[in-house]
Amino acid sequence: MNSPVQQLDLRTRAEEVWARYRADLDAVERELTANLTSEVALVGEVARYVLGGGGKRFRPLVLAASARLAGAAPDGQPCPEVATLGAVVEYIHTATLLHDDVVDDGDIRRGQSAARTLWGNAGSVLVGDYLYARALAMSVSLGRLPVVAALTSAVEEMSEGEVFQLSVCGDAGLAEAAYLRIVELKTASLIRTAAQVGGMLGQISETQLAALVEYGRLMGIAFQVADDALDYQGDAEVFGKALGGDLKDGKITLPLLYALTRCSGAERARLESIIAHDDVACGDDLAFVLRVMRDHGALEDAGNRAREFSARAGQVLCQAFPDGPHRAALLELAEYVVERDR
Amino acid sequence: MNSPVQQLDLRTRAEEVWARYRADLDAVERELTANLTSEVALVGEVARYVLGGGGKRFRPLVLAASARLAGAAPDGQPCPEVATLGAVVEYIHTATLLHDDVVDDGDIRRGQSAARTLWGNAGSVLVGDYLYARALAMSVSLGRLPVVAALTSAVEEMSEGEVFQLSVCGDAGLAEAAYLRIVELKTASLIRTAAQVGGMLGQISETQLAALVEYGRLMGIAFQVADDALDYQGDAEVFGKALGGDLKDGKITLPLLYALTRCSGAERARLESIIAHDDVACGDDLAFVLRVMRDHGALEDAGNRAREFSARAGQVLCQAFPDGPHRAALLELAEYVVERDR
Numbered sequence: 001m002n003s004p005v006q007q008l009d010l011r012t013r014a015e016e017v018w019a020r021y022r023a024d025l026d027a028v029e030r031e032l033t034a035n036l037t038s039e040v041a042l043v044g045e046v047a048r049y050v051l052g053g054g055g056k057r058f059r060p061l062v063l064a065a066s067a068r069l070a071g072a073a074p075d076g077q078p079c080p081e082v083a084t085l086g087a088v089v090e091y092i093h094t095a096t097l098l099h100d101d102v103v104d105d106g107d108i109r110r111g112q113s114a115a116r117t118l119w120g121n122a123g124s125v126l127v128g129d130y131l132y133a134r135a136l137a138m139s140v141s142l143g144r145l146p147v148v149a150a151l152t153s154a155v156e157e158m159s160e161g162e163v164f165q166l167s168v169c170g171d172a173g174l175a176e177a178a179y180l181r182i183v184e185l186k187t188a189s190l191i192r193t194a195a196q197v198g199g200m201l202g203q204i205s206e207t208q209l210a211a212l213v214e215y216g217r218l219m220g221i222a223f224q225v226a227d228d229a230l231d232y233q234g235d236a237e238v239f240g241k242a243l244g245g246d247l248k249d250g251k252i253t254l255p256l257l258y259a260l261t262r263c264s265g266a267e268r269a270r271l272e273s274i275i276a277h278d279d280v281a282c283g284d285d286l287a288f289v290l291r292v293m294r295d296h297g298a299l300e301d302a303g304n305r306a307r308e309f310s311a312r313a314g315q316v317l318c319q320a321f322p323d324g325p326h327r328a329a330l331l332e333l334a335e336y337v338v339e340r341d342r
Numbered sequence: 343m344n345s346p347v348q349q350l351d352l353r354t355r356a357e358e359v360w361a362r363y364r365a366d367l368d369a370v371e372r373e374l375t376a377n378l379t380s381e382v383a384l385v386g387e388v389a390r391y392v393l394g395g396g397g398k399r400f401r402p403l404v405l406a407a408s409a410r411l412a413g414a415a416p417d418g419q420p421c422p423e424v425a426t427l428g429a430v431v432e433y434i435h436t437a438t439l440l441h442d443d444v445v446d447d448g449d450i451r452r453g454q455s456a457a458r459t460l461w462g463n464a465g466s467v468l469v470g471d472y473l474y475a476r477a478l479a480m481s482v483s484l485g486r487l488p489v490v491a492a493l494t495s496a497v498e499e500m501s502e503g504e505v506f507q508l509s510v511c512g513d514a515g516l517a518e519a520a521y522l523r524i525v526e527l528k529t530a531s532l533i534r535t536a537a538q539v540g541g542m543l544g545q546i547s548e549t550q551l552a553a554l555v556e557y558g559r560l561m562g563i564a565f566q567v568a569d570d571a572l573d574y575q576g577d578a579e580v581f582g583k584a585l586g587g588d589l590k591d592g593k594i595t596l597p598l599l600y601a602l603t604r605c606s607g608a609e610r611a612r613l614e615s616i617i618a619h620d621d622v623a624c625g626d627d628l629a630f631v632l633r634v635m636r637d638h639g640a641l642e643d644a645g646n647r648a649r650e651f652s653a654r655a656g657q658v659l660c661q662a663f664p665d666g667p668h669r670a671a672l673l674e675l676a677e678y679v680v681e682r683d684r
Contacts, residue, residue: 042505043501128471136494137498159469162468
């Protein structure tokens, strides 16, 4: 973890990036509202609740910065396609949150009641389906098949990643490569696609577009690996969810994976027993897991692994694009995702 | 209900329609298998289980007959786009079944264990998401934006219909128009779209395409209204689900709606109390509901309402297309959906 002063500096710089794309993000907000046009009142009600739940609009931000980097519109001028596709990626992200809550039996999301506690699994599943379909329908309306293809691939990969994760739930022998593939599928695919479809709106070479895609993929992996480390570090109050939630769900993430491969036989036996337990891990168990992680530098190294991906993301971008405000913004974001404390 | 002899004749004629499009449907089967290419083994496992669950491939059949009616390929020659889009609509239909089981807490599907009883809600939700995305990605690969647009609209409408149904669950005051709108959204939209995208593969006038769309919409409504009547008539063993399942789920369908509006005040009070009950309706309750329906001709009139939609579907088709084997097949299907006994 960084010092409080470093965190304050990081947060200020991140806020500056968000502020730089405020006009684009405001346009995205308008699209998010304007496209919830269902004749069925409950659809809008559930969707508005989840969309209003304090999301940072991280994926629309990545899309806007990528589009501007690619020259989709002159600085200072609006770009309607950024607004539409920004809403599309946020709808898709929101749909995954709704379905993830059902998958994980989650009751709390960003510190609020999850939609499923208010409208049941039924409401979460169905409004998630609606948002997926609405998002893809909006992307079709732009008339660009490659954009639609990228988005459908992302949805496909995200669900594959989630099923992959489900199929190795509680598997203490999970390899790091498999873990990273899950992360790439379930999380990085949409962030990568946000960068990609943003880039498609501009006029850049195939090489530059490929670099933007690779930046998105690597930064997306960094984002999730850092998130998995934060799950063992976060403060429940600010992070909006309980510490060790992944452990409780039987999800083997990088810190636990490192702890498992580095600890003693006796420690490993207890770790495996804790993982195998279906119920909520008790305080003692969590304290034990955290102690083993600390003893073996598991959290620190997971954080460093995230930083490696983030650094590679930055390198790929710098090799393909000259210095400028939008490249700088994307580099800031790559740093932000691995250094944030929540 | 028809006599056993009539049912036998109907079934024979229906089988002849299925047989006429056997080559197309076999090609669809190959696409259904070939496109389950996920690197994640569990995705294929769940998807194959559900796809192998005895579905009649009704939507691919409607699509194939519509495409052939529109002249998508000469009779006797294969049409690869029919095979692809046939698999697309069947994947979408399968995804809705997976999600419906979660929404309804369903344990049995077509007489077998529902996927969710084997892989949990998580497996059903996520593999459903995968199939939606896979289907739309396949449709994108054909390079026809209007086809993709029609399919995304259908997915949107289906989820809206399901949420609409959810929002009026247990509402004994539901109007027939609202019931029919739910049916149109949740069921008819995909059948309509199967006819529509089939028609788009051929060379027909705008007027003829519109007629095919309207045929699909009306026949799709007839299909669901008949299905809702069968829910109070079906034999659990052959139909693969228990009698009165909709009543148990608090779904107000046309037979119940007719019973509610025609019965005495005392009967209505008991009906409302049965509907309001969250638990499984007991045998006495179901017997009472069936008796009230019989006394007021509710099932018969619901069946007749289905027949009206079916007849209108046939009229629309006959006004727009000359007589021929594919028009005849679509007319047979419109009759089949309202006269079948399961």
